[in-house]
Amino acid sequence: MELRDIAKRIEEKQGIPVSVRDVARVISAVLTSSDIWRIVDMAGIPVLATCEALRALEEAGWVTFQNDRVLLTANGKEAAARLGIHPVEELRCPRCHGRGLELWPFQDLAHEFHELAKDRPEASQEFDQGYVTEETTVARIALLHARGDLAGKEMLVLGDDDLVSLAAALTRLPKRVVALDVDRRIVEFLRTAAKKKNLNLEVLQHDLREPLPEELLRRFDTFVCDPTESFRGYLAFAHRGISALRGPGGAGYLGLTRLEASLHKWRRIQLALLEAGAVITDLFPNFHEYVNWPYIETMRAWPHLPVKRVPGKFEPWYRSALIRIELVEEGKVENVRYSGDIFTDEEAATT
Amino acid sequence: MELRDIAKRIEEKQGIPVSVRDVARVISAVLTSSDIWRIVDMAGIPVLATCEALRALEEAGWVTFQNDRVLLTANGKEAAARLGIHPVEELRCPRCHGRGLELWPFQDLAHEFHELAKDRPEASQEFDQGYVTEETTVARIALLHARGDLAGKEMLVLGDDDLVSLAAALTRLPKRVVALDVDRRIVEFLRTAAKKKNLNLEVLQHDLREPLPEELLRRFDTFVCDPTESFRGYLAFAHRGISALRGPGGAGYLGLTRLEASLHKWRRIQLALLEAGAVITDLFPNFHEYVNWPYIETMRAWPHLPVKRVPGKFEPWYRSALIRIELVEEGKVENVRYSGDIFTDEEAATT
Numbered sequence: 126m127e128l129r130d131i132a133k134r135i136e137e138k139q140g141i142p143v144s145v146r147d148v149a150r151v152i153s154a155v156l157t158s159s160d161i162w163r164i165v166d167m168a169g170i171p172v173l174a175t176c177e178a179l180r181a182l183e184e185a186g187w188v189t190f191q192n193d194r195v196l197l198t199a200n201g202k203e204a205a206a207r208l209g210i211h212p213v214e215e216l217r218c219p220r221c222h223g224r225g226l227e228l229w230p231f232q233d234l235a236h237e238f239h240e241l242a243k244d245r246p247e248a249s250q251e252f253d254q255g256y257v258t259e260e261t262t263v264a265r266i267a268l269l270h271a272r273g274d275l276a277g278k279e280m281l282v283l284g285d286d287d288l289v290s291l292a293a294a295l296t297r298l299p300k301r302v303v304a305l306d307v308d309r310r311i312v313e314f315l316r317t318a319a320k321k322k323n324l325n326l327e328v329l330q331h332d333l334r335e336p337l338p339e340e341l342l343r344r345f346d347t348f349v350c351d352p353t354e355s356f357r358g359y360l361a362f363a364h365r366g367i368s369a370l371r372g373p374g375g376a377g378y379l380g381l382t383r384l385e386a387s388l389h390k391w392r393r394i395q396l397a398l399l400e401a402g403a404v405i406t407d408l409f410p411n412f413h414e415y416v417n418w419p420y421i422e423t424m425r426a427w428p429h430l431p432v433k434r435v436p437g438k439f440e441p442w443y444r445s446a447l448i449r450i451e452l453v454e455e456g457k458v459e460n461v462r463y464s465g466d467i468f469t470d471e472e473a474a475t476t
Numbered sequence: 477m478e479l480r481d482i483a484k485r486i487e488e489k490q491g492i493p494v495s496v497r498d499v500a501r502v503i504s505a506v507l508t509s510s511d512i513w514r515i516v517d518m519a520g521i522p523v524l525a526t527c528e529a530l531r532a533l534e535e536a537g538w539v540t541f542q543n544d545r546v547l548l549t550a551n552g553k554e555a556a557a558r559l560g561i562h563p564v565e566e567l568r569c570p571r572c573h574g575r576g577l578e579l580w581p582f583q584d585l586a587h588e589f590h591e592l593a594k595d596r597p598e599a600s601q602e603f604d605q606g607y608v609t610e611e612t613t614v615a616r617i618a619l620l621h622a623r624g625d626l627a628g629k630e631m632l633v634l635g636d637d638d639l640v641s642l643a644a645a646l647t648r649l650p651k652r653v654v655a656l657d658v659d660r661r662i663v664e665f666l667r668t669a670a671k672k673k674n675l676n677l678e679v680l681q682h683d684l685r686e687p688l689p690e691e692l693l694r695r696f697d698t699f700v701c702d703p704t705e706s707f708r709g710y711l712a713f714a715h716r717g718i719s720a721l722r723g724p725g726g727a728g729y730l731g732l733t734r735l736e737a738s739l740h741k742w743r744r745i746q747l748a749l750l751e752a753g754a755v756i757t758d759l760f761p762n763f764h765e766y767v768n769w770p771y772i773e774t775m776r777a778w779p780h781l782p783v784k785r786v787p788g789k790f791e792p793w794y795r796s797a798l799i800r801i802e803l804v805e806e807g808k809v810e811n812v813r814y815s816g817d818i819f820t821d822e823e824a825a826t827t
Binding site for chain 2: 142144145146147149150153209210211213214215216217218219220221222223224225226227228230267268270271273276277278298300373374388389391392395396399400403404405406407408409410451453
């Protein structure tokens with residue numbers, strides 16, 4: 126039994142590029158926890174690849190499933206020791222949860238945002254939604270502020286079930302905040318909150334597969350966007366954001382998971398961002414923590430899980446990195462229409 | 477007086493690509509501190525570009541120099557307000573200093589490392605040296621461990637005035653640690669410490685302009701490297717590291733400043749790293765803090781500073797980002813000899 130055979134099996138069965146090291150990551154995760162969601166989280170490879178790896182490891186007698194637990198067998202433990210595979214040590218700072226940011230100055234914002242967000246629309250599978258924790262949204266605002274992308278700036282939020290535009294406008298620091306969303310519930314929610322709090326926040330209903338309205342092109346200093354993670358879909362969303370920037374010095378904030386995007390796909394995405402005229406200035410893994418969505422049991426990955434347990438709403442397992450880009454040249458993107466399914470590929474798990 | 481004129485002047489006089497936003501960054505920094513080193517640090521653009529910007533701002537009557545202080549004039553303040561330029565808010569977590577890592581489990585390592593590092597060789601301008609704080613070295617070890625690049629792994633350190641190889645070996649976690657350095661003082665120091673502590677640490681004297689010895693090629697899981705920052709020099713060092721990796725899943729840790737590398741250069745470097753078969757998995761700005769080196773007054777940037785003050789040894793102003801890359805394909809690099817000066821370009825400040 127070789128790790129390389131498991132990697133090959135995953136590539137063949139799931140069409141997901143996986144390295145020998147990725148298989149070792151799954152074993153490291155099982156060395157650290159017997160809980161399926163912690164394993165998925167710590168393995169940090171596409172969910173479907175973790176599921177396939179666990180099944181292969183079970184067939185090899187290295188792993189066993191007991192009720193909803195995943196356990197390493199004596200053979201598995203011996204193999205891990207022989208291969209020099211160690212448990213995961215996350216070493217996340219307990220104060221900032223690994224983001225490196227001090228949120229104390231945003232305490233009032235956190236309270237105000239919490240009050241408003243109580244009545245937010247629930248995540249909908251129809252629109253590939255799934256929102257981050259309130260703390261994550263506040264941390265994003267803090268990072269924007271620390272990078273000089275908030276105060277006095279004009280910002281555009283492309284798809285906003287995370288309510289970033291609301292939190293940004295609540296700080297009263299930006300010059301202008303515009304949010305786009307395809308979901309009428311989000312649009313109405315943001316508009317109602319903006320009216321109630323008298324916020325400088327414009328909200329437009331817009332399907333991001335459609336070109337950006339002319340009046341939004343080259344008008345912003347900052348964009349924020351949490352793209353769908355098929356390669357084509359990711360670039361579609363990122364290019365919309367870039368086309369909204371005024372030019373060099375404009376900044377974009379994008380989420381990207383390891384759970385629906387292999388490092389192969391990450392590389393292709395990074396190349397495309399650089400080729401569009403941007404540079405990566407920050408990349409914080411596990412910056413975003415998600416609140417579990419109500420459609421866990423109908424998501425694509427569910428039938429693949431070797432053991433099944435519905436996680437609690439605030440039991441984080443789905444995280445994503447935050448990538449900040451900045452244009453150093455004029456953005457090289459086209460504002461075209463995208464048709465067909467831009468949401469799904471082999472690595473998709475939650476759609 | 478337009479920011480774009482200042483940007484153009486810097487490009488023409490110093491040959492450094494600078495955006496209007498970069499000039500605004502210098503003004504933001506002056507809004508926040510009157511100390512030249514804090515301004516250089518917070519502006520986050522090449523030191524020589526900050527110096528040139530300050531001179532231009534003084535000529536425009538926006539900035540004035542008093543003794544060793546840099547102050548915004550009434551005109552300058554009015555202009556900042558008009559242009560919507562705000563002070564810098566660093567929002568660095570006070571526990572982890574913005575790195576997001578918990579160092580508590582490495583307390584013993586920190587003490588042991590501190591005792592050994594007391595007698596380290598002082599930074600030498602001849603070899604473009606300048607070492608990071610002890611805390612930074614420990615934090616690097618923590619990040620390697622958190623990413624699974626330390627325990628049970630074979631690691632190579634290319635150039636080691638930071639003594640990363642020593643700290644790594646002290647954890648007793650890696651399978652093998654090899655350090656290369658051109659400076660005989662560093663080689664001797666590491667060897668003596670290794671012997672004293674009975675560490676699994678091999679040290680070779682090697683000039684990184686020369687090809688890697690055959691027996692180090694494709695032999696390692698992890699490399700650590702703090703390259704010189706001319707574009708050619710950076711790639712030379714990075715390619716050496718990549719050529720030492722076994723293949724896909726191998727990881728590299730590289731430093732990169734904003735003070736000697738413009739975002740233009742960052743983008744070219746990132747493109748080259750991706751083209752070599754790697755992906756960027758982490759990018760933490762300001763991860764590394766440097767101890768001030770004894771040759772401040774003979775470094776290239778010194779005569780350019782509009783006001784002069786020798787900073788204290790432990791008064792950090794020179795920081796750099798930490799970039800983690802991982803190979804997703806076989807590394808596409810050549811192990812060739814580099815001749816001539818690979819250390820200097822227009823953006824160099826400390827050589």
